[in-house]
Amino acid sequence: MDVTKKYKIKELSFSRGRKQIFENVSFDVKSAKITAIIGPSGIGKTTLLKLLSGLLEPDDGQVLFNGHHLHQLSRRALFEARKKMGMLFQSGALFTDLTVFDNVAFPLREHTDLSEAEIRTKVMDKLDAVSLADSFDLMPSELSGGMTRRAALARALSLEPDVLLYDEPFVGQDPLTKTTLVKLIDSLNKRLNVTSILVSHDVPEVMMLADYVYMLDNKTIIAHGTPEELRASQNVQVQQFLKPLEFEHLERVE
The missing domain is CATH 1.10.8 (Helicase, Ruva Protein; domain 3)
Incomplete structure (x- = not known):
């Protein structure tokens, strides 16, 4: 097993009814790093986290966690694997009647x-x-x-846990709170040496925080690299997502 890889996703496909959400998605998640998965709203980023945690099963492909095929584990082994995963839900999902x-x-x-x-x-x-x-x-x-x-x-x-899964951690937060969360996630990752996987459409925060970024669109990964590599990408879809205001300005000028 490659100990530098916490997750390895191989040709993953998933549908809900007749709607195809993912098609042949492949990527790696390195241990003790912050990996971000970005893309427009509504493309299935939260669904992807559920696949990575074993809450959903893909139609095809593999999700390898610590070298083990997550969806071939026994119920007991899957339960034990999930104990190694911490999830920050988009809403927080705190129990309202508990302190x-x-x-x-x-x-x-x-x-x-x-x-x-x-x-x-x-x-x-x-x-x-x-x-x-x-x-x-x-x-x-x-x-x-x-x-x-x-x-x-x-x-x-x-x-x-070994892994922290963040579902849109910055959504609905004011700029000051976003900055605080960026610093907190970064410091915790370094201090605890955990592997963090973050799905988000908040580009500035992701680009400040992530070690490596995958961009999802059209059911698959359309680009990946370090934040610096994505900023330098010549892919029009990537630049439209990273710099939407510049493209809106160009459209108005035309």
Whole structure:
């Protein structure tokens, strides 16, 4: 097994009914790096995360996680594999009737045999990592949008996963909160040495943050490279997505 590759996706295809979402999608995700998957809204980026976590099964192709075919694992083995994945949902998906502390503690209480004292230590450590230690007793309704994302991130970290999956982490956030989240994701990735996979259509944040970027459109990967390589790409579709205002201006001039 190539230990530098956390995921290897081979010729993946997936449909919903008669609608083809992906066709022959292939890409790699390197360990301990931030890999971003960008593209227009509505092309299936969230669906792709569900395929990577084993929540959906492809029609064709393979999803290799740590060298193992994810969709050929037994139910028990798949359950164990998912413990190594932390998911930051687009909405945060916090339990509304639980405090911030209990939201973060929930996976530990469900999936470990730790004592309450040990759980408290781990929860407060994760809340401290996202600068929410002073807000442990708040309810989700008392949190701002940015605080909700950080609380959800602390919960995603609770089982100390190998991989963090981010579903549109910047959507709906103000510019200051976006900048805070970029810095937080970057610092956590470096400090915890985790593998991060981020799907987003927020170009400036992705290009500041990612080590490597794949661009999805027309059911497949149309371009990939480092942020610098994509900025220098001569592909018109890539440039239209990265610099839409420039292309809108050209269209108005014409």
